Amino acid sequence: MRPLTSDVAWLPAFVYNHTEASELATHVAEAVTARGVARVAGFPGDANELVAFLAMVGPPLTYYGGDTGSHPDQAAVWRVRYEHEASLRGETHALEGPLAVHSSQSLLEPRPHYFCMLMVNPGWQDNERGFNGESLLAPWAEAFKALDEENPDYDDLLHTLMNPIPFPDGIARPLAYRLDDAYDDHDLGVRLKSGLLAYLRDSQPGTAALAATERFVDAARRTARTVQMAAGDLVVLDNDRWGHGRHSVIGRRRDAKARVHTNPRELWSLTLQ
Ligand SMILES: [Fe+2]
Numbered sequence: 001m002r003p004l005t006s007d008v009a010w011l012p013a014f015v016y017n018h019t020e021a022s023e024l025a026t027h028v029a030e031a032v033t034a035r036g037v038a039r040v041a042g043f044p045g046d047a048n049e050l051v052a053f054l055a056m057v058g059p060p061l062t063y064y065g066g067d068t069g070s071h072p073d074q075a076a077v078w079r080v081r082y083e084h085e086a087s088l089r090g091e092t093h094a095l096e097g098p099l100a101v102h103s104s105q106s107l108l109e110p111r112p113h114y115f116c117m118l119m120v121n122p123g124w125q126d127n128e129r130g131f132n133g134e135s136l137l138a139p140w141a142e143a144f145k146a147l148d149e150e151n152p153d154y155d156d157l158l159h160t161l162m163n164p165i166p167f168p169d170g171i172a173r174p175l176a177y178r179l180d181d182a183y184d185d186h187d188l189g190v191r192l193k194s195g196l197l198a199y200l201r202d203s204q205p206g207t208a209a210l211a212a213t214e215r216f217v218d219a220a221r222r223t224a225r226t227v228q229m230a231a232g233d234l235v236v237l238d239n240d241r242w243g244h245g246r247h248s249v250i251g252r253r254r255d256a257k258a259r260v261h262t263n264p265r266e267l268w269s270l271t272l273q
Helices: 018-035 047-054 084-089 140-150 154-161 196-203 208-223
Strands: 013-015 037-041 078-081 099-102 114-121 135-139 164-166 172-174 176-178 188-190 225-227 234-238 242-246 252-254 260-262 266-272
Touching (some): 018 234, 047 114, 047 266, 099 135, 099 208, 114 242, 135 208, 135 234, 140 154, 140 188, 140 208, 154 208, 164 196, 164 208, 196 208, 234 242
Parallel strands (some): 013 037
Antiparallel strands (some): 037 234, 114 234, 114 266, 135 225, 135 242, 164 172, 252 260
């Protein structure tokens, strides 16, 4: 089985085939080791098949079990949809606005190795660019490289990012950490919690930790890549080396007869050890 020629060179792509699932899982794991990311097209919208396939890449975390967002068939699968009430409550993944790039399960130690997302329904794709829920994939090494090139004080900045920074659960952790199999100096692991920057702005104004995190988040935003996932696209990321996020989603809109429609976008995510 060979990777397809992807429409984007940095994203190795495969096509799902149930009868060759175990061979494909090996190829996906190899592609993620080599490139940090892989895409599988044509994956069925079946939570049991998704978990069975990804379990051949790594053991799924069942962290979401029992939570209201978990899939009824598989507690390891988190369903991300636009939900008006959840959006009004400010729940991060239910919001319409952009979702800045972040890590999966940023508080866990050891770091879960893979983050996976399956686009079940991409929802409305006829809004202007940046409002169709386009996915953001962020190679952290590119953010560190940009910061190194732009900042004469990069060594101090990196030192701050590699020292413990307060997290919202009250435990201080380094945002960036060395990887045993790093391929160069910019290849560092990152735990970027969604909302960490807002937390630091509130609780740590004027600190070096806040300034360094702001600079890192800005570099990650600038170096993130946009991918519009189609229905059946499964993306697997190295969760140490890549962040994920998305552009804005229009949650509800009215038709010509003033009837309100809710965006049917639905994405399933799960994290593997
Ligand atoms: Fe996420």
